Amino acid sequence: MTRIRRLLLPLLLLLPLAACAATSPFEGRWRLDKARSTALDGWHEWDLVIAVTGSRVSLRHDMKWIRTNFSATNTVDTAAPVEIPAFFRVEQRHMALYPAKGGLTTARASWLDAGRTLRVEADTPIEISQGQANMRLYYEYRLVEGDQALVLLELHSTRPQPLVYRFTRVL
Amino acid sequence: MRRLLSLLAFSLVLLAAGRADTAGRSACVMRWNLDWQVAGGLPEKVLLLSLQGLANRAAPQLYVVHPPEFQWEITAPLFSFYERKHGVKFTELTTADEALTKFAGAAKGYVVWDPAIPATMNVALTLAGLEDALVVTPALIPLAEKHSLKPIDDLRGRYTGQSDAQIYGDAVTRYWSRCSRDAIMLMGGHAGAVRQPAVADWGIRQKMFFHDLSANPKHPEELALAQHLLGELHPGATVFGWHSYAKDTEEQWTTLLSGYGLKMEGLHNLPNLSFNCQFTFTPGFKFTNTPHVARDAKLTADKKVYLSFVQSDSIGIGVWTKPGRGKLPFAWQVTMNWTKFSPAALEYFHESATPNDYFIGGLSGPGYMYPNHIPADRFPGLMKEARELMAVLDEHILEIMDNSAADGNVGNADLTKETVDAYYKAFPDVIGFINGYGPARTRDLRDTRPMISYDYYIDPRRPRAEVAADLNELIALNGKRPYFLLVHVRESNDVNSLIEVVKQLDGPVEVVPLDVFLKLAASNQTYTTRHQDPADPKHFHGYK
Numbered sequence: 132m133t134r135i136r137r138l139l140l141p142l143l144l145l146l147p148l149a150a151c152a153a154t155s156p157f158e159g160r161w162r163l164d165k166a167r168s169t170a171l172d173g174w175h176e177w178d179l180v181i182a183v184t185g186s187r188v189s190l191r192h193d194m195k196w197i198r199t200n201f202s203a204t205n206t207v208d209t210a211a212p213v214e215i216p217a218f219f220r221v222e223q224r225h226m227a228l229y230p231a232k233g234g235l236t237t238a239r240a241s242w243l244d245a246g247r248t249l250r251v252e253a254d255t256p257i258e259i260s261q262g263q264a265n266m267r268l269y270y271e272y273r274l275v276e277g278d279q280a281l282v283l284l285e286l287h288s289t290r291p292q293p294l295v296y297r298f299t300r301v302l
Numbered sequence: 303m304r305r306l307l308s309l310l311a312f313s314l315v316l317l318a319a320g321r322a323d324t325a326g327r328s329a330c331v332m333r334w335n336l337d338w339q340v341a342g343g344l345p346e347k348v349l350l351l352s353l354q355g356l357a358n359r360a361a362p363q364l365y366v367v368h369p370p371e372f373q374w375e376i377t378a379p380l381f382s383f384y385e386r387k388h389g390v391k392f393t394e395l396t397t398a399d400e401a402l403t404k405f406a407g408a409a410k411g412y413v414v415w416d417p418a419i420p421a422t423m424n425v426a427l428t429l430a431g432l433e434d435a436l437v438v439t440p441a442l443i444p445l446a447e448k449h450s451l452k453p454i455d456d457l458r459g460r461y462t463g464q465s466d467a468q469i470y471g472d473a474v475t476r477y478w479s480r481c482s483r484d485a486i487m488l489m490g491g492h493a494g495a496v497r498q499p500a501v502a503d504w505g506i507r508q509k510m511f512f513h514d515l516s517a518n519p520k521h522p523e524e525l526a527l528a529q530h531l532l533g534e535l536h537p538g539a540t541v542f543g544w545h546s547y548a549k550d551t552e553e554q555w556t557t558l559l560s561g562y563g564l565k566m567e568g569l570h571n572l573p574n575l576s577f578n579c580q581f582t583f584t585p586g587f588k589f590t591n592t593p594h595v596a597r598d599a600k601l602t603a604d605k606k607v608y609l610s611f612v613q614s615d616s617i618g619i620g621v622w623t624k625p626g627r628g629k630l631p632f633a634w635q636v637t638m639n640w641t642k643f644s645p646a647a648l649e650y651f652h653e654s655a656t657p658n659d660y661f662i663g664g665l666s667g668p669g670y671m672y673p674n675h676i677p678a679d680r681f682p683g684l685m686k687e688a689r690e691l692m693a694v695l696d697e698h699i700l701e702i703m704d705n706s707a708a709d710g711n712v713g714n715a716d717l718t719k720e721t722v723d724a725y726y727k728a729f730p731d732v733i734g735f736i737n738g739y740g741p742a743r744t745r746d747l748r749d750t751r752p753m754i755s756y757d758y759y760i761d762p763r764r765p766r767a768e769v770a771a772d773l774n775e776l777i778a779l780n781g782k783r784p785y786f787l788l789v790h791v792r793e794s795n796d797v798n799s800l801i802e803v804v805k806q807l808d809g810p811v812e813v814v815p816l817d818v819f820l821k822l823a824a825s826n827q828t829y830t831t832r833h834q835d836p837a838d839p840k841h842f843h844g845y846k
Contacts, residue, residue: 170765172772173712173740197710199841223772224712225759227741228779232837257779260745260757260786260829264779289778291808292771 155183156278157249161298164280168296173224179281179298181272186210188240188249192219207240207251214238218255220268231256231263247274264289329577330404331381331392333367338498340417345439346398348415348423348499349446352430352437353401355506356408358576364405365392365577368500374573375623376647383650387584402449411454412436412446421469422457423499424489424512428477429455431506467523470513474527481511483536488555490514490546491570501543504575504643510542517558518550519845525558529845532562538684540639540669544570556672557706557844563680565669567639578644587649591661591696594631594815597733600750603822605783606810609773610819611800612736612756614664614701615793626797628656630804633816635664635701638691648695660815662736663692664701672704673721674834675844685728692732699816700729702737702753707840711740711759714841716834722746722753734820736788745829752823756790766799770806777808782828786819 163177176195203219218236234256267288285294337343415426487505515528545555614635668687707714735753742755
């Protein structure tokens with residue numbers, strides 16, 4: 132019995148991952164619904180492209196500002212923390228905050244709510260006018276019922292209110 | 303008796319002087335609408351702008367008042383200022399026909415442009431200045447001829463099927479040798495169905511070459527022609543107008559002209575310069591800024607957040623006339639060149655300043671330029687001119703902006719160490735420098751002169767709750783006290799909303815005038831010294 136339990140426990144833990152890896156409802160291109168989101172600052176458009184491969188989740192940000200297109204990907208791992216050298220944060224770009232030169236961001240990810248929420252926590256070094264500071268970031272990517280909308284909640288350790296972004300699936 | 307006669311004579315002189323002063327002069331005014339559609343109101347406005355430029359050649363005779371919604375909101379207040387302070391008696395003209403009845407004698411004929419080929423408008427405007435011609439579309443020929451004007455040239459058909467580079471190349475061959483070398487007109491801005499060439503009167507009066515050549519490397523033929531023209535201007539010349547919204551960017555054009563040591567004076571729709579340039583300051587007027595601290599004072603910063611607001615973009619397109627001004631300390635960047643061609647406007651701003659309004663010099667020098675690109679041999683002469691203008695205007699802080707590597711108002715807006723060194727050498731007596739448009743990270747402190755960049759730029763469309771959250775986040779991250787938080791207020795933000803934002807800020811925060819802010823920043827350098835790092839990302843690398 133104990134042996135069976137030992138075998139079952141990891142399997143049970145891995146079930147949500149397996150489900151996600153198979154056909155994760157997160158996968159695909161999601162477009163920001165600006166009317167139902169916190170105002171962007173310094174970006175006009177934002178597509179989020181999510182891909183799930185095993186325990187690794189790729190979060191690609193396709194950004195647009197006037198005529199400039201910019202793309203950056205953060206890949207997190209729900210099995211282990213990762214260190215990301217060029218962690219992309221959708222900044223409020225009219226603030227004098229910049230990714231610290233050469234800084235490494237530690238990111239931890241996990242599936243919650245039976246695989247319907249992806250939680251990402253990150254500690255990222257930021258260049259400020261007084262030198263350097265650390266920003267603790269907390270993200271929850273939540274699927275909305277029907278899987279055609281995605282809500283991203285973003286908290287900063289340094290910001291008094293959350294940023295809430297709503298995306299709709301691009302078919 | 304002799305003394306009595308002397309007194310009487312002196313009294314008569316005073317009386318005569320007074321009469322001359324109050325009698326003023328007469329001029330005409332037109333009130334325009336906002337219809338600048340090429341297929342609507344534009345052709346008649348272009349005709350009237352050419353008429354204004356010619357009518358105002360010898361004397362200020364025709365002024366235009368634009369609606370309050372027009373980008374330059376000062377035309378109506380300045381109109382009142384001319385009446386009140388210069389004693390101008392205006393007669394209102396309501397139609398183009400009336401205006402031509404009054405001023406057609408200033409023109410020797412007309413030139414026809416083709417609205418289907420936009421560049422022909424600029425060629426015709428060049429010709430207007432050189433030949434004293436009115437600029438008309440085919441539909442307006444009868445109106446010109448009604449006033450006994452004859453055709454001087456007709457551009458219809460001449461440029462059919464040609465590119466802008468070809469059209470302007472031909473115009474250079476025909477007209478450039480006769481055009482001013484002290485100024486050139488970049489008549490771009492709005493393009494397509496709407497155009498707003500409201501500064502054309504000035505270019506015609508001054509016989510400038512009009513064009514909207516591209517500074518975008520994607521248009522190599524136009525860029526090469528623009529470089530040829532800029533290279534033939536006199537040192538220190540001015541590029542009036544604005545870049546074409548359809549071809550290139552503000553950053554590209556300003557980078558280009560700065561590389562020749564030239565000054566930009568915007569915009570394409572800056573009105574009435576041909577009128578404004580002919581007024582001096584009123585007798586006895588002298589600029590005196592409103593200092594909030596003695597020039598040689600040494601202040602000590604407390605352990606709190608010091609916040610200072612700056613409004614740039616030239617005060618004429620800002621919130622000067624909107625409610626709320628004076629409730630918060632504000633620094634206003636003055637377009638210093640206006641002392642030369644729009645002194646009444648500067649006097650108007652100065653006259654209506656509140657104790658909370660403080661004027662600073664800009665932008666980067668005696669005109670709008672990107673200093674990282676100014677040739678080293680041109681820099682000292684340009685900055686000498688800037689120092690002289692600042693002295694006239696009683697200004698003691700210089701605002702610098704270099705967006706050559708930026709992407710609009712985001713990105714890299716920093717100054718190289720060489721540029722920073724040059725400013726410190728050129729301005730030994732200023733209180734300090736500020737830098738940026740969007741946020742930037744160039745900071746320094748040498749002797750008592752700090753150089754501080756904007757830590758925040760308020761987009762007028764950003765919800766005020768988010769503005770407060772942004773500022774609170776900067777305050778949280780910059781944890782040392784004092785923290786010097788310099789904020790750029792974009793042109794159309796209203797002051798009343800900023801008062802509400804300030805109420806939502808965390809911690810001990812004090813909003814201080816910019817001169818006090820820089821004095822405090824000199825007392826305790828809690829900010830890093832930083833210049834443009836060659837490794838910092840650049841959106842545009844320039845032309846060399």
